[in-house]
Amino acid sequence: MKRSRLNLFKASSMTIMLLAVLMIAATFSIIIYIGVSGISSKVSTDVDTGSAYDELALLKSEYSKLESQYNSINAQVSSSGNENAKNDLLNAKLELVKADSAIDDVESALSANQPVDEVNSRINTANIQLNKTKESLNKVEAEI
Numbered sequence: 001m002k003r004s005r006l007n008l009f010k011a012s013s014m015t016i017m018l019l020a021v022l023m024i025a026a027t028f029s030i031i032i033y034i035g036v037s038g039i040s041s042k043v044s045t046d047v048d049t050g051s052a053y054d055e056l057a058l059l060k061s062e063y064s065k066l067e068s069q070y071n072s073i074n075a076q077v078s079s080s081g082n083e084n085a086k087n088d089l090l091n092a093k094l095e096l097v098k099a100d101s102a103i104d105d106v107e108s109a110l111s112a113n114q115p116v117d118e119v120n121s122r123i124n125t126a127n128i129q130l131n132k133t134k135e136s137l138n139k140v141e142a143e144i
Contacts, residue, residue: 052110052119059103059126063096066133070096073137076144085143092136099133102126 070092077085106122 049110052123055123056106056110059106059130062130063099063103066096066099066130066137069137073140077140080144082143085140088136088140088143092133092140095129095133095136099126099129102129
């Protein structure tokens with residue numbers, strides 16, 4: 001009788017110890033999974049932010065080209081005396097200011113660590129505004 005109790009005690013002790021080891025291993029696995037998931041999320045966010053900074057540089061480059069185009073057209077329109085061209089040039093200047101504001105919005109979103117979707121939305125808005133500015137400047141050029 002004493003032997004069977006002793007064997008039963010050994011078996012239950014081994015079972016409890018085995019379950020404890022399994023629970024500790026499962027806990028470590030969960031902690032490691034959460035850590036790796038957090039690190040990979042941070043890395044992917046950093047990659048997305050890096051491409052957004054590249055887009056911002058392209059937007060600024062495009063803006064400076066349009067600004068120099070505006071300056072050269074402005075000199076031509078001033079000397080031409082064409083009233084329609086002057087009015088359209090004023091509209092083009094307004095579009096240029098809107099484009100600059102849209103680019104500033106992208107830059108502020110990046111510096112404020114806004115979500116990637118918000119930054120991409122602002123980049124798209126800036127691209128649309130740059131295209132409107134380009135169309136306005138082309139219209140003025142056609143009138144000269």
